[in-house]
Amino acid sequence: MSHPAAADLHLHSEWSWDAPQGGMEESCRQARAAGLRVVAFTEHADYTAIAGGARLDVPGYLDAVARCRRQFPDLTIWSGVELGEPHRFRAEAAAVLDAGGFDWVLGSLHCVEVQGKLVESSELGRDPVVAPGDLMRAYFGELLALIRGPVRFQVLAHLEYPKRYWPAGWAPYDPGDYQEEIRGVLAAAAAAGLVLELNTSRGQDPERRMCPAPVVLRWWREAGGRAVSLGSDAHQPAWVAGGFALAQDVVAAAGFAADQARLGLWASVSGSGPHTG
Numbered sequence: 001m002s003h004p005a006a007a008d009l010h011l012h013s014e015w016s017w018d019a020p021q022g023g024m025e026e027s028c029r030q031a032r033a034a035g036l037r038v039v040a041f042t043e044h045a046d047y048t049a050i051a052g053g054a055r056l057d058v059p060g061y062l063d064a065v066a067r068c069r070r071q072f073p074d075l076t077i078w079s080g081v082e083l084g085e086p087h088r089f090r091a092e093a094a095a096v097l098d099a100g101g102f103d104w105v106l107g108s109l110h111c112v113e114v115q116g117k118l119v120e121s122s123e124l125g126r127d128p129v130v131a132p133g134d135l136m137r138a139y140f141g142e143l144l145a146l147i148r149g150p151v152r153f154q155v156l157a158h159l160e161y162p163k164r165y166w167p168a169g170w171a172p173y174d175p176g177d178y179q180e181e182i183r184g185v186l187a188a189a190a191a192a193g194l195v196l197e198l199n200t201s202r203g204q205d206p207e208r209r210m211c212p213a214p215v216v217l218r219w220w221r222e223a224g225g226r227a228v229s230l231g232s233d234a235h236q237p238a239w240v241a242g243g244f245a246l247a248q249d250v251v252a253a254a255g256f257a258a259d260q261a262r263l264g265l266w267a268s269v270s271g272s273g274p275h276t277g
């Protein structure tokens with residue numbers, strides 16, 4: 001897989017509060033073995049209760065990146081951060097960006113306010129009980145606030161994220177049920193010049209958990225979206241590039257090709273429309 005777009009641009013290491021089995025050095029080794037040319041370590045900067053007050057140690061993290069760059073000179077390593085709800089935590093997010101000077105910044109929505117209550121996607125099905133339709137409409141609505149919020153980021157991460165934690169008792173998630181809302185989000189993201197991430201959910205059942213679904217990538221292209229990135233969201237080295245074989249096919253089928261100008265990204269192919277069938 002020594003493909004020019006062979007880049008995993010959403011990785012977590014031991015510097016993320018929720019990655020106790022993470023390992024930056026071993027992840028670099030895995031990335032090289034998988035034929036990747038570029039990786040980004042996008043550690044969590046979260047400020048909701050679920051993070052338990054954990055804060056990213058920016059200087060420690062940057063030292064670790066520098067060590068790995070020396071150790072793996074044939075791998076391009078981008079520093080990065082995954083901002084959780086930066087539109088809600090503006091001062092905190094701005095401060096971490098100032099401290100880090102990161103190469104690659106993800107904007108993420110992990111929790112959503114539904115009828116006045118903050119709901120963590122990873123705790124769906126527990127208190128507070130919400131209806132799937134209410135949750136997803138609130139989610140897509142809040143994404144507009146994230147995109148238009150004052151804190152700048154480059155990548156819209158894992159669109160449709162709540163489906164990763166979709167309770168078994170709910171009717172299956174179908175992006176077609178929210179086409180209007182999703183297209184609105186994609187138009188705003190395209191206008192903001194964002195990259196849309198295809199998150200392969202660590203390779204776990206990528207057909208079902210790929211965020212967003214393949215059809216949404218086609219809508220992205222139709223909305224004028226120009227760039228896609230691939231991210232496994234690995235929280236341990238063994239998951240680096242998880243699900244990428246399928247994801248590369250999906251991105252290509254949606255009308256994107258390895259970007260010759262920007263290493264690691266996929267660019268919309270001009271001219272002919274997305275492939276079908």
Ligand SMILES: [Zn+2]
Binds near residue numbers: 082108110158
């Ligand atoms: Zn995330």
Ligand SMILES: [Zn+2]
Binds near residue numbers: 010012082233
């Ligand atoms: Zn992540």
